[in-house]
Amino acid sequence: CSSEPQHTLTFVEGKQMEIYDHDCVAVFTQYTNGSSESALPCDYLDVKAYQNGVEIPILVPTGEKTDEYIQCDTSVQSGVTTGVVWFFQLEDTSPVSVEFSDGQKFEVMLTEE
Numbered sequence: 001c002s003s004e005p006q007h008t009l010t011f012v013e014g015k016q017m018e019i020y021d022h023d024c025v026a027v028f029t030q031y032t033n034g035s036s037e038s039a040l041p042c043d044y045l046d047v048k049a050y051q052n053g054v055e056i057p058i059l060v061p062t063g064e065k066t067d068e069y070i071q072c073d074t075s076v077q078s079g080v081t082t083g084v085v086w087f088f089q090l091e092d093t094s095p096v097s098v099e100f101s102d103g104q105k106f107e108v109m110l111t112e113e
Contacts, residue, residue, distance in 0.1 A: 014108030
């Protein structure tokens with residue numbers, strides 16, 4: 001076993017979007033599958049979003065691409081790095097705190113409509 005993680009995630013940007021008539025925050029990431037087999041990013045990495053300290057629900061529009069980013073439940077072959085987007089349903093317009101399972105944390109400021 002190596003100490004290098006087999007599945008890595010890098011934050012690209014967060015932005016407010018509408019998905020299926022829901023106000024959402026989209027968290028755009030670069031995912032690398034360093035394992036020896038195909039994998040779903042959501043099976044190996046956990047991304048959570050919070051507003052006002054409370055977790056907000058994830059939405060997964062399976063099979064759809066957003067700005068050329070795939071959904072977190074799309075299989076990625078071994079050795080491939082690709083864009084993956086994660087959507088979370090907003091409660092209000094307060095900032096969104098994003099946490100990755102590897103300990104990375106980010107703040108996404110929402111635009112006032």
